[in-house]
Amino acid sequence: MIQDVEKYLQEVESFRTADAKELENFRIKFLGKKGIINDLFAQFKSVPKEDKPKYGQLLNKLKKTAEEKVKTLRAQLEAAEATAPSGEDLTRPGYPYPLGARHPINIVKNRIIDIFRRIGFNVSEGPEIEDDWHNFTALNLPEYHPARDMQDTFFIQRHPDWLLRTHTSSVQIRYMESHDLPIRTISPGRVYRNEDISARSHILFHQVEGLYIDTDVSFADLKQTLLYFTEEMFGKSKIRLRPSYFPFTEPSAEVDIYWGLKTEDDYRITKGTGWLEIMGAGMVDPNVLKNMNIDPEKYSGYAFGMGIERIAMLLFGIPDIRMFFENDVRFLEQFKSVL
């Protein structure tokens, strides 16, 4: 009988498997309710008296060894399972990394910056929450000036002097305060106006405004710069300037480009005239220069300002300004290949 136990002990010790089913069979065979080990325990009473101690010892060893065996083999199986290939084809090429797209506002902004950089303009930025001085007063729009109504302003209730800037002309004031002449800068940024939201207008939009101040800056310089810009931006070389009014420029003009009347779309967007208004411009008002302690007898300058959304809508044929702010990926993805 002792020999039987020794034989089983050897069998248990040398057992190896990498198969879960086989391991389970092994467990049932030795450690199951009706398994070999229970069976051997049941035979204890018929073991000759003098063999009982040795038999008992060996049997306990067999049980312990079998239990240990099951435990280690199970752990090995689990570890192997965790690292096993899951049937995937590892030689397959990877999934293409999804490509993002620049927002059309950024695309157009960067193009504008690029065009003006080439003729010596740098880029300046300023805060979106402004005070009255930088957004209005310094720009020749004193309190109660009727032209303040031209730009419906969001005021900040707890700070009567604060507002959301209505144009980035405020940045030009800040730039003049902190830089020596000559100045040649463009100021891109987000601006806010309290207007009804529609396909054509929004309470927030983006602008690029430009400012050039030096000795002998003339209206002819302004015209030439605007022509250069429209050629580079739109590939159009016919512009016209219509007299207009801005408090901070004198004289002031609205700048139109000749868009042409080739397609039905051209008729629609130019209302049948072929002309499109793209920006406001003018010679910096002497009062603005005086506010900045710049001598208007010695220095002169021009300024211009345009809305980025409007230009992006023209360039890409976008019918509704609200599309810029909805962040619909189906819209944004269309600009993947646009630089």
Ligand code: PHE
């Ligand atoms: N600041 C004007 C606006 O927001 C644009 C402008 C800038 C006009 C500079 C003339 C000169 O409408």
